Amino acid sequence: MGAPPTPPAEELSMPSKNQPESPSALIDARIKELPDWRGDVLAQVRGVIKQAVPDVVEEWKWRGVPTWEHDGIICTGETYKDKVKLTFAKGASLDDPAGLFNSSLDGNVRRAVDIFEGDKVNVRALKSLVRAAADLNEASKRKPKR
Numbered sequence: 001m002g003a004p005p006t007p008p009a010e011e012l013s014m015p016s017k018n019q020p021e022s023p024s025a026l027i028d029a030r031i032k033e034l035p036d037w038r039g040d041v042l043a044q045v046r047g048v049i050k051q052a053v054p055d056v057v058e059e060w061k062w063r064g065v066p067t068w069e070h071d072g073i074i075c076t077g078e079t080y081k082d083k084v085k086l087t088f089a090k091g092a093s094l095d096d097p098a099g100l101f102n103s104s105l106d107g108n109v110r111r112a113v114d115i116f117e118g119d120k121v122n123v124r125a126l127k128s129l130v131r132a133a134a135d136l137n138e139a140s141k142r143k144p145k146r
Contacts, residue, residue: 098125
């Protein structure tokens with residue numbers, strides 16, 4: 001009597017029915033299900049976010065919105081028919097010298113970057129904005145509450 005056979009590797013990586021997929025796996029799936037430019041852009045901005053904040057936590061919120069967190073929400077990555085929208089939770093409090101914010105400019109808290117087909121992502125400016133958002137979250141966490 002030997003040990004039971006080891007299942008193929010692809011079976012090992014699949015979540016069980018009782019164990020939901022990880023947020024990162026769900027974001028991978030979202031990127032794959034968008035075979036057009038939106039999937040490419042979402043993958044690109046995800047990579048920039050991970051470069052800017054290597055210990056970023058990926059979440060899957062509100063029934064399907066990729067979310068990146070570091071001591072609070074940095075931004076979300078929503079996909080629409082005509083754009084990929086990065087909404088920064090505390091965007092109104094961030095300096096944006098490159099002028100990336102082009103949406104949700106009237107609110108007191110959030111700001112967004114809408115990326116349309118054919119737009120070139122300013123990687124350096126986006127990385128700086130993501131890092132600033134993470135730094136702001138860290139500072140807010142350290143500040144004593146009154």
